[in-house]
Amino acid sequence: MAVDAPRDGAPAPVSSSYEVDAPRRLPSYRMTAGRLGSGPSFGNSALWVNVKNTGDIERIFCIAHGKTAVGSIAVRFSIAGRPLRDVAAGDHSMPVYTPLSLDFDEVNVELHPGFLRRRFDVGGSIYITHTIFLPLSAVRNGTESDAPILYQQILIENRGSSEQELRVNGFARLRGDYADDVAATYDRRYNALIAQSKNGEAPVRVFGLTRAPSAYETNFDYGNVYSIICADQLSNTTEVSGDIMGSLQLDLTISAGQRDCFAFKTAVYQTADARNLEAFANAGDEEALGETLDALEDQLHRGEVVSPDGVINDGALWSKVNMHRVMARFPTGWMFTNDPGIMSNVVIRDCAWFVYGCDHFIPNFSRSLLDKAATSQYPNGKLPEFVEALSGRVEDDGLNINDDTPLFIMAANHHFLSTGDLEWLRQVYPALARAGRHIVSQMDQRDLVFCTADDPRGNVWAIASWRNVISNYTVNGAVTEINAECAAALRELAHLAERLEIDDAEIQSFADGAARIQSAMQKHLINPKNGLFYLNIDVHGNPHTDVTGDEVFPVMFHVCDEETGFRIIARLNSPDFWTQAGLRTASALDPRYDPASFSGLLGGVWPGLTWWYAFAAARYHPEFMVAALRASFEHYARDPRLHDTVPGQFSEWFNGDSLVNRGMRLSPWEPPRFLWAAIEGVCGLTLTGDRPKIDPLIPANWKWVGLRRLPYHGREISYFAVRTRGTLMLFTTCEVDTEFVHSLYERDVSDKIPLFSSSVRTIALQRGGEIALLVGNVSDATTSVPIDLA
CATH class of the missing domain: 1.50.10.10 (Glycosyltransferase)
Known part of the structure; x- marks a missing residue:
């Protein structure tokens, strides 16, 4: 099917860096970190999170307490090597982990409705994907709450020809905006540091991994977070208290052609009771991300403007x-x-x-x-x-x-x-x-x-x-x-x-x-x-x-x-x-x-x-x-x-x-x-309390406009308007008040029409064996689009 450009010879405006994940029809912006100044913000019913452009977490704000519960969280990657003198002596027992230095112009960033994803590689051999997200539930019904957990998911791929040893460190400033009397203990049952304020004022913070870490520590060694010399071995001690840094270490050996995936998790709970901690331990990153994307795919396509x-x-x-x-x-x-x-x-x-x-x-x-x-x-x-x-x-x-x-x-x-x-x-x-x-x-x-x-x-x-x-x-x-x-x-x-x-x-x-x-x-x-x-x-x-x-x-x-x-x-x-x-x-x-x-x-x-x-x-x-x-x-x-x-x-x-x-x-x-x-x-919708009134207010050079899955009086309605012979014709899934000729259909079946081009938007309405199909061009040129009506 050939579809004309939407304007009479004028370029159609399109979003730069706009890409759509076809299975879910969710958009994302893609660019390098060098093009960004600030990172995005995320929120769910329990937490608010600001992200820095470095990929570090700026802070986690607890909704229930109205304060920042956890300060900065940083994930750092190091690769193993040996000093030349040790190699010359034939000593291969003590590797030194050298922190990776990143050029922002070589870090690819994806800003998605459900997550922030950063991708970069080391020498064309080690490829790292870092995905940050908060889980979202499917409904906002006044009873269901989102899990108070921030996920930082890590995927490491070895595309080289030799085995690689890496060290991944997570650092969390556990004090937040509370008094500097924070103490933490490591609990092997939950693979996590559990931090509490001695005065009992603050909520409980849990900083952990989806697997057992190689080592852990609490300290005041802020400089170690951004050391360019080496990533030191952690001591498995938690004696200090105050404005502490909680640290987790994971050492990995990844064979050529293999990959490894895990996640850092940071949670904020009212209390450290067993129910909360078990929920934390059982929270899987893949499941949480999948549920989040399912919820967004449904909710973001309600009230969908199609122009x-x-x-x-x-x-x-x-x-x-x-x-x-x-x-x-x-x-x-x-x-x-x-x-x-x-x-x-x-x-x-x-x-x-x-x-x-x-x-x-x-x-x-x-x-x-x-x-x-x-x-x-x-x-x-x-x-x-x-x-x-x-x-x-x-x-x-x-x-x-x-x-x-x-x-x-x-x-x-x-x-x-x-x-x-x-x-x-x-x-x-x-x-x-x-x-x-x-x-x-x-x-x-x-x-x-x-x-x-x-x-x-x-x-x-x-x-x-x-x-x-x-x-x-x-x-x-x-x-x-x-x-x-x-x-x-x-x-x-x-x-x-x-x-x-x-x-x-x-x-x-x-x-x-x-x-x-x-x-x-x-x-x-x-x-x-x-x-x-x-x-x-x-x-x-x-x-x-x-x-x-x-x-x-x-x-x-x-x-x-x-x-x-x-x-x-x-x-x-x-x-x-x-x-x-x-x-x-x-x-x-x-x-x-x-x-x-x-x-x-x-x-x-x-x-x-x-x-x-x-x-x-x-x-x-x-x-x-x-x-x-x-x-x-x-x-x-x-x-x-x-x-x-x-x-x-x-x-x-x-x-x-x-x-x-x-x-x-x-x-x-x-x-x-x-x-x-x-x-x-x-889209020209006027709410009336009875039948909706539809009178699209579109420029003279627009030939069509539509609206999908609009919540209205306990159900969802869809419609589109097409300009023909100087007037508009409407196709709707409900009775409407309008001055234009309109045809009534039973249901919106747009999701059953596969899209094979990012240059078009479609709305399909069905009654019996008949379908009214809008295929609208959003690009700046006439385009041919394959349509599967099977």
């Missing part, structure tokens, strides 16, 4: 990878922190935006977030700024209103429309109604929602906006962003109340509140000089004319007229806002512009803001939407070493001038906004 743009397809899939990594089980429930590996604060704003993406592939985790938010609500209906996930403590930063309260309502509405779970809505509605009434209670005489905070410190104590960590800066009073969110929240709350057949007066109260706020915004918050919105009118009555990325909110939440929306989208598409990596938070011409300070909130580039813009722009300029979606995600892989990014990993924000990453390596609330904009923008 002519390879970058957008990749971004949607990797957004789910990133979201999955931050899903954690805290003592107070299943949530995520906005700064993994650093703190345990769960920000309500971030949770709300997480729901918008998470509903499209693991909706039960969304449910957990919303239920926790509801139980954290203040008696007056206000939502806190954050919940401390270890203790359940809440904090509001002294604000009477900000974006947390309306976003909670909107996220709950999104979740209900996605799941159709009326019983859950009945349970959570009282909290939603309290939140709605609180919003109404904060409206002033102009009908604008008013934030009274006026703390002279500025920052979180006087900023109602999402851009809330700017010292000596305030965004208070009548804030455009907050009013847009509150109008949308009350509008959606009225619809939810109608669903439950709540009292008509309550429904009308919320609907009237939404209409009054929207009307007041047009009357008071529009700058007559340029037709754009004020940033805010502060508590002293001063209008602030700053044009910032926050202009997207009235457009995104449909609280401005079409002319104003068009004007905003066009203004933000100007050179003073736009960069190769996405949208600046503030104009480069603004007197306050600072591309590198204040967390990038006065001129840095935030990918999430770029994707808000993408969604807002979709109905005006679909081509702007595509450009915005591509920009920030593509930047992650453009030059990782220069920009301090990790391909496929959603870092937080970039310097507005240099475009170098200045924020978190993996920011939890960036990826869900990409997935939301891709599915509800590009």
